[in-house]
Amino acid sequence: MSDGWSYLQTRIYMDTLVTIEVPRPADCDRAAGLVENAFGWFAEVERVCNRFDGASELRRLCETAGRPVPVTPLLLRAIEMALEVARDSGGAFDPTVGAAMEARGFNRSYLTGTAGSSGIAVSDTTYRDVILDPVAGTVMLRQPLLLDLGAIAKGFAIDLAGAELAPLGNFAINAGGDVLVRGRNAAGAPWQVGIKDPRRPDQLLSVVSLTEGAVCTSGDYERRTESGHHLLEPGSQAPAASLASVTVVAPSAMLADALSTAAFVLGAENASQFLQRQGVEGLMFTSDGRLISTPGLATYLA
Numbered sequence: 001m002s003d004g005w006s007y008l009q010t011r012i013y014m015d016t017l018v019t020i021e022v023p024r025p026a027d028c029d030r031a032a033g034l035v036e037n038a039f040g041w042f043a044e045v046e047r048v049c050n051r052f053d054g055a056s057e058l059r060r061l062c063e064t065a066g067r068p069v070p071v072t073p074l075l076l077r078a079i080e081m082a083l084e085v086a087r088d089s090g091g092a093f094d095p096t097v098g099a100a101m102e103a104r105g106f107n108r109s110y111l112t113g114t115a116g117s118s119g120i121a122v123s124d125t126t127y128r129d130v131i132l133d134p135v136a137g138t139v140m141l142r143q144p145l146l147l148d149l150g151a152i153a154k155g156f157a158i159d160l161a162g163a164e165l166a167p168l169g170n171f172a173i174n175a176g177g178d179v180l181v182r183g184r185n186a187a188g189a190p191w192q193v194g195i196k197d198p199r200r201p202d203q204l205l206s207v208v209s210l211t212e213g214a215v216c217t218s219g220d221y222e223r224r225t226e227s228g229h230h231l232l233e234p235g236s237q238a239p240a241a242s243l244a245s246v247t248v249v250a251p252s253a254m255l256a257d258a259l260s261t262a263a264f265v266l267g268a269e270n271a272s273q274f275l276q277r278q279g280v281e282g283l284m285f286t287s288d289g290r291l292i293s294t295p296g297l298a299t300y301l302a
Contacts, residue, residue, distance in 0.1 A: 006186045007031050013042035014154050016176030020161070023170045023186035031168060038161035038173070045157040048075050049149045051098050061139060062098070062146050068131075068138035078152050079132055079139055085258040086127035089274065093262035096125040098146030154178055155216060155257030162253070173253075178216040180253045192302055198245040198285055205291065206283060208249060209302035216256035218264045219245035220287075242267040244287050249300055250280040268292065 007022040009032075020038055025031035050056045057075050071079075082095040129142040158173050158180045165171045170183030172191055181191040193215045194204040208215050220243070246264045250256035259278055263271035268286045275282040275294050284292040 007035070009035050009039070011039055011042070013039070014046055014157070014175070016154075018042055018173070018175045020165070021172045021174075021185075022165070022168055023184070025168060034165055034168060038164040041160035041164065042157045042175075045074065045078075045153050045160065048072065049078055049153040049156075051146060051148055051150075058147060058149065062141065062144075065141040065144045068133065068136065068140040070137055071139050073137070074156075076132070076134065076137060076139065078149050078156055079130065079147070080134065081156070081254055081258060082147075082149060082152050083127055083130060083132060085262050088278065089262040089266060091126060092265040093151070093258065094127050095147050095149060095152070096127055096129060096145045098148035099123065099125075101148055102146065151218070151258050151261035152254060155214070155252070155254035158214070158253035158257075175253075178214070178253060178257060180214045181210060182212055184211060195247045195283060196245075199289070205247075205285060207302040208247075208300045210249070210300055213249055213251055214253035214256040215247060215249050216253055216260050217245055217247040218257075218260040240265045240267060242269070242287055243271065243284055245285045246271060247283045248275060248280055249282070249297065250278075256280065 005024055007025050007028060008019065010017055010019040012018070018039070020035050022031045022035065048057045051058055053059060057072060061069050061071060061075070079095070085093045086095065123143065123145065125143060125145040129145060130147070131140040131142065154175055155178060158175055158178060161173055162180045162182065166182070172179060172181045172185070177196065179193045181193070185191050190209045190211045193208045193210070195206045195208065195217065197203045197205045198219045243264050246260045248256040248260040248263065250259060259275060259280055260282070263275055263282060263284070266274050268284060271284050272282065272292055272294050281294045281297040281300060283297055286292065
């Protein structure tokens with residue numbers, strides 16, 4: 001992502017390569033320690049929010065419907081963001097689609113490679129069935145359901161990692177194409193983040209230039225089974241069809257990650273206006289090959 005010398009480390013978390021780059025650190029030992037701490041947040045979010053792991057806090061919550069359950073601040077914040085985006089998108093984004101995703105074949109753990117089932121049946125659930133009490137630190141599920149925080153967790157981990165790296169001033173975190181940057185690259189220039197063409201993966205649609213913020217993409221090419229891609233319309237529980245990818249530029253990765261998913265489900269006719277209402281910028285590639293962008297995106301293009 002930059003020219004010149006950088007401290008660079010790559011690990012695998014959340015079924016993707018996570019790379020942290022720190023340009024020309026003044027103190028390599030200090031940078032190395034902060035990078036290790038940053039990676040630790042990916043492991044922690046994965047441990048808490050993994051719907052494939054029956055021992056995760058998320059799964060334990062999903063197996064306890066009908067009463068308030070105390071949860072850790074980390075899981076509380078992830079669910080809180082999911083519900084905020086669900087409300088703002090009029091339910092287009094809905095974290096209660098986990099059982100529908102399982103039924104469509106998205107039931108294979110990326111950690112073990114084995115297929116499994118939560119045992120929670122597909123039902124007519126919505127985000128309104130999730131009752132959060134931030135003061136008491138509890139979450140109550142009105143009926144049995146399986147939460148999927150896939151559109152929240154990776155961005156959340158990126159942001160927590162970024163907070164660890166903040167003292168360094170300049171850094172970039174790239175988690176499978178979802179990117180958070182601060183400062184400048186090793187050449188002293190703004191970071192350049194490519195936006196992949198969803199139909200020609202070896203080519204770019206555009207390049208975003210920024211010194212602070214996140215760039216996250218949701219696309220129909222990322223995760224697929226025989227039944228289609230993983231970005232489901234909550235009502236029909238079928239894959240959303242009018243867009244091929246949505247890239248969002250936002251202040252935080254969790255926000256960009258969640259809003260790109262919501263915009264994808266909202267579709268080509270509504271995505272741009274939705275993103276503008278949220279105060280972020282986006283680039284949409286439609287299933288018939290058109291590009292739609294928010295008016296302010298041009299200020300970020302390299």
